Amino acid sequence: MFRILLAAITLSFAGSVFAAGDATNGKVLFEKRDCLSCHGTEAFTSEDRKIKNLKALEVQVRLCDSNLNNNWFDEEIHDVVAYLNEQYYKFPEPAEAQ
Ligand code: HEC
Numbered sequence: 001m002f003r004i005l006l007a008a009i010t011l012s013f014a015g016s017v018f019a020a021g022d023a024t025n026g027k028v029l030f031e032k033r034d035c036l037s038c039h040g041t042e043a044f045t046s047e048d049r050k051i052k053n054l055k056a057l058e059v060q061v062r063l064c065d066s067n068l069n070n071n072w073f074d075e076e077i078h079d080v081v082a083y084l085n086e087q088y089y090k091f092p093e094p095a096e097a098q
Pocket of ligand 1: 048051061067
């Protein structure tokens with residue numbers, strides 16, 4: 001019984017880590033930190049956008065973040081990824097993708 005409980009807790013914890021982040025906070029970060037100074041949101045919706053999956057989205061957000069020297073923490077990166085995904089990209093979350 002105890003082991004089942006532990007497994008359930010571990011699983012739900014892992015789930016929350018993989019569930020990318022807090023999109024509401026991501027929106028705030030995205031809007032506050034000059035993300036639209038080089039490109040507009042059309043970069044995210046255009047037919048020939050380059051980003052094809054969540055992993056690539058995270059990599060790109062990190063690259064763009066380093067251009068700005070925001071030095072976001074991992075959680076902040078994940079929040080912005082969650083926001084961009086919810087708002088524009090709509091990739092399946094990793095848990096659903098498996
Ligand atoms: C210094 C200029 C610059 C800033 C500031 C910038 N970006 Fe970018 N971003 C780019 C360039 C250039 C590309 C296109 C890269 C390419 O085509 O390979 C890009 C592409 C992207 C893409 C991928 C678009 C696609 O093709 O699907 C995302 C997502 C993105 N940026 C997010 C962000 C976020 C989030 C921020 C704020 C942290 C940000 N960008 C700030 C220059 C910038």
